[in-house]
Amino acid sequence: MGFQGLRRLTASFILTAIILFSLASILAHPTPASEEDKIGVAVTIPPLAKLVEEVGGERVRVFVLIPPGADPRTYELKPGQLEMLGKVKVFVRVGSGLCFENELTNRLMGNAGGVLLVNASEGIKVVGGDPHVWLSPRNAIIMVENIYRGLAEADPEGQAYYAQNKEKFQEKLLELDREIVRILSKAENRRFIVYHPAWGYFARDYGLTQIPIEREGKEPTMKSLIELVEEARKHHVKLVFASPEFNPKVAELVAREIEGRTVYLSPLDQNYVENLRRAALEIGRG
Numbered sequence: 007m008g009f010q011g012l013r014r015l016t017a018s019f020i021l022t023a024i025i026l027f028s029l030a031s032i033l034a035h036p037t038p039a040s041e042e043d044k045i046g047v048a049v050t051i052p053p054l055a056k057l058v059e060e061v062g063g064e065r066v067r068v069f070v071l072i073p074p075g076a077d078p079r080t081y082e083l084k085p086g087q088l089e090m091l092g093k094v095k096v097f098v099r100v101g102s103g104l105c106f107e108n109e110l111t112n113r114l115m116g117n118a119g120g121v122l123l124v125n126a127s128e129g130i131k132v133v134g135g136d137p138h139v140w141l142s143p144r145n146a147i148i149m150v151e152n153i154y155r156g157l158a159e160a161d162p163e164g165q166a167y168y169a170q171n172k173e174k175f176q177e178k179l180l181e182l183d184r185e186i187v188r189i190l191s192k193a194e195n196r197r198f199i200v201y202h203p204a205w206g207y208f209a210r211d212y213g214l215t216q217i218p219i220e221r222e223g224k225e226p227t228m229k230s231l232i233e234l235v236e237e238a239r240k241h242h243v244k245l246v247f248a249s250p251e252f253n254p255k256v257a258e259l260v261a262r263e264i265e266g267r268t269v270y271l272s273p274l275d276q277n278y279v280e281n282l283r284r285a286a287l288e289i290g291r292g
Contacts, residue, residue, distance in 0.1 A: 041067065044064075044065060044066055044067045045062065045065055045066045045067070045095050045096060045157065045160055045161050045164075046066075046067050046069065046093045046094035046095050046096070047062065047066050047067065047068050047069070047094060047095070047096045047097075047098060047157075048068075048069045048071060048090075048091060048094040048096070048097045048098070048114060049068060049069070049070055049071065049097075049098045049099070050070075050071050050072055050078070050098075050099050050100060050104070050106070050107050050110055051070070051071075051072050051078065051100065051140075051274050052070055052072070052073075052074050052274050052275065052276035053140045053273075053274060053275065053276060053278050053281075054070075054098055054099075054100065054126060054140070054149075055068045055070045055276055056276050056277070056278040057126070057140075057146065057149055057150055057153055057175075057278065058098055058153055058157075060150070060171060060174075060175040061150060061153050061154050061157060061168055061171050061172050061175065062153075062157055062168065062171070063167065063168075063171050065157075065161060065164045065167060065168075066157065069087075069090050069091075069094060070276075071083065071087060071110055072106075072274070074272070074274060074275070074276060075250045075251060075272075076251065077251045077252065078104065078106045078251070078274070079105065079106060079223075081106070083110070083113070091113070091114050094114075094121060095120075095121065095122065095160050095161075096121065096122045096124060096156055096157065096160045097111070097114050097121050097122070097123050097124065098124045098126055098153060098156065099111060099123070099124070099125060099126065100125075100126055100127055100137065100139065100140060101124075101125030101126055101127045101128065102127040102130065102132050102137040102138075102139045103132060103135060103137040104137045111123070122156060122159060122160045124152060124153060124155075124156030125152065126140075126149040126152050126153055127139050127140075127145070127148075127149060127152075128148075128152050129148050129151075129152070130145050130148050130149070133206065133207070133210070134206070136203070136206045136207065138204040138205070138206060138207060138273060139207055140278075141204060141205055141206075141207050141208045141273055141282070142207035142208055142210075142211050143179045143180075143182045143183040143186070143211075143282060144183060144211055145207060146179050146278070147176050147179050147180065150172055150175055150176055150179070151172065151176070153172075154168050154169065154171075154172040178279065179279075182279050182282060182283065183211075185283065185286075186212060186282065186283070186286040187212065189283075189286040189287060189290045190212050190213075190214070190286055190289060190290055192290070193289055193290045193292065194292050195241070195242060195243060195244070195245075195292045196213060196214045196215060196289070197214070197215045197216075197217060197238075197241050197243045198214065198215075198216060198217065198243065198245040198246070198247060198288075198289055199216075199217045199218075199219065199234070199238060199243060199245065199246040199247065199257070199260060199261075199264075199266075200216050200217070200218055200219065200246075200247045200257075201218070201219045201220055201247070201248060201249065201252045201253055201254070201256060201257045202218065202219075202220050202249070202251070202252040202273070203216060203218035203220065203221070204273035205247070205273065205285070208282070208285065212286070214289065217234065217237060217238065217243065219231070219234060219256055219257060219260060220252065220253075225253075226256065231256075231259075231260065234260065235260065235263045235264055238260070238264045238266070239264060243264065243266065244264065244265070244266035244267060244292060245266060245267060245269060245288060245289060245291070245292065246258075246260055246261040246264075246266055246267070246268050246269070247268075247269055247270075247271045247285075247288075248261075248268050248269070248270050248271075249270065249271060249272040249273060249274075250270070250272060251272060251273075251274060254268075254270065269288045271284065271285055271288070
């Protein structure tokens with residue numbers, strides 16, 4: 007074969023490789039033609055929305071039932087949200103025992119036939135009845151796996167796309183876990199105060215202690231506040247987490263009494279990775 011023939015053969019090989027690579031990319035990244043073609047997915051809380059968006063990417067439209075800043079225990083669905091429920095194909099709930107989820111599940115399954123129900127916490131051990139499993143990157147890796155399986159079942163054509171997104175985000179969560187360990191490795195005080203005891207799994211995973219103002223869902227009494235302040239002073243605790251969903255005024259009062267600082271950090275923040283990283287950084291500061 008002459009030089010010109012070799013060049014033509016090489017060019018033909020390269021062109022074929024490009025075509026095959028492009029075809030593989032299209033098959034691995036199928037995207038709907040329009041917004042209407044996307045899979046409608048309802049989720050109960052904003053952090054779940056983030057996990058679903060990371061896995062579902064451009065193939066899903068996510069509807070959050072409990073908006074940011076709202077107290078899930080008292081929030082009432084709006085008429086527009088009820089109408090929206092008729093457009094979803096998948097309903098993802100935490101599934102770890104959040105009381106309000108049971109009512110939402112009954113209403114959704116009653117308003118929309120053929121909806122696939124996904125329990126994101128399947129396979130996660132709920133400790134002491136604490137339903138806030140998502141506030142642990144290690145738990146979130148399992149939740150992402152469950153979300154992937156649900157989306158793949160509801161939309162088999164997008165399975166390869168979902169699998170690629172899932173693996174990418176799980177690696178990001180693993181890196182977040184390693185980063186939090188590094189941040190907290192030199193923390194001098196591993197205790198922090200919270201109004202609502204939502205950070206139990208985060209505390210468990212990283213050797214921390216959360217001191218809740220609210221206990222068993224009940225508002226604090228004067229006696230319990232005095233005891234909490236005394237405990238905080240004894241252990242030199244200076245950090246108080248407050249969030250808009252749960253009476254930040256009381257958290258601010260406690261921070262003043264212990265001459266500490268109030269940090270506003272919501273367990274329902276949709277910016278999942280950034281929120282947990284910030285929690286670690288604030289605890290690391292003491």
